[in-house]
Amino acid sequence: MADPKQERAVKTRKVILHAAAEVFDQWGYSGASISKIMARAGVTQGAMYFHFKSKQELAQAVMASQQEFVEFPPGEFGLQRMIDLTFYLAHELQTNVLVRASVRLAVEQGEFGVRDDTVYQEWADQLLLYLRSARERGELLPEVDEQEFAQMLVGAYGGTQLHSHISTNRADLPQRVASLWRYLLPGLAPEHVRSHLRIEPLPNGVAA
């Protein structure tokens, strides 16, 4: 049964999170403030404090919503799909302020006194699903450890997007993701699998 009061609270929380992500993307953590976020969200102080008590709590919630902000359409699993996800995420980082803000906060969290690897762990779990299905399909080399590869890829991808952000404001991110795959795939998949993989952005960043 839907409780209208609870439904409203859920909706308000979402509105606040989106506004917070936009403000963090524009101002960074230190330039953001609860009052800027309240104004952007159009909520009262009472509503804000019902959901979030501090700027730090807001920042952590925005980081934690990272996967909600990425709407990768469901599809087949396996290696090609994992590669497509990395290009899709590159496109989202270029165009979606919510994704950008949450990734930025996850990277810069040390600056506001937080060390929380939940979001890194969630991405690793996500990648692990793709790698396990790739294993079932016979797409992986025998020596690959799926857990280890997932952990490694989360770190390597995170640094790739950061480097691209600092060098070109992420304009060259798709090319950098392609480079990463060019050198990782020979250690991941046998030649007859690799020769069928598409290592390039999907048209308009949209997943097939």
Next chain:
Amino acid sequence: MADPKQERAVKTRKVILHAAAEVFDQWGYSGASISKIMARAGVTQGAMYFHFKSKQELAQAVMASQQEFVEFPPGEFGLQRMIDLTFYLAHELQTNVLVRASVRLAVEQGEFGVRDDTVYQEWADQLLLYLRSARERGELLPEVDEQEFAQMLVGAYGGTQLHSHISTNRADLPQRVASLWRYLLPGLAPEHVRSHLRIEPLPNGVAA
């Protein structure tokens, strides 16, 4: 001819940079202040403003000194040496506050309104020297593009150390660096070269 006045200025600048790195490592950018750095360095306001006009200028100078802070002993070039460098840097990140602070500032520079990829570029140039000598020694696969690989490795390594910092305060960084190499080497070097490479930290992090 050594000019004693100029010599003193160079020395003071170095003292200030080291103090600034220590303060940034401890407090982060937003928690650091010129007065904290002056106190740590034991210099007068006059000396400070002769060298640096703002906290941001100091942060940029600390970032730029990254390679000075890393004293990797000279030795042979080639692939093994490049791998050794990545483990040496991991050890430095664990134990040397100057290196840690400069890397942290380079990662979090977005937070203080700077986007400066000089330090990323310097590391890429450094790696390129190793890759070119590896090419001359016949250690690389024909399809490897040394420029592209250097760029890719700077990003992937930067993200690896960041992930390790957030997950375990860099306790597991050497293992993560080993994982990165385990999956990158098959795309970089032929089997007969790989079988002779040592993919592990040097004793006490000291370069051979």
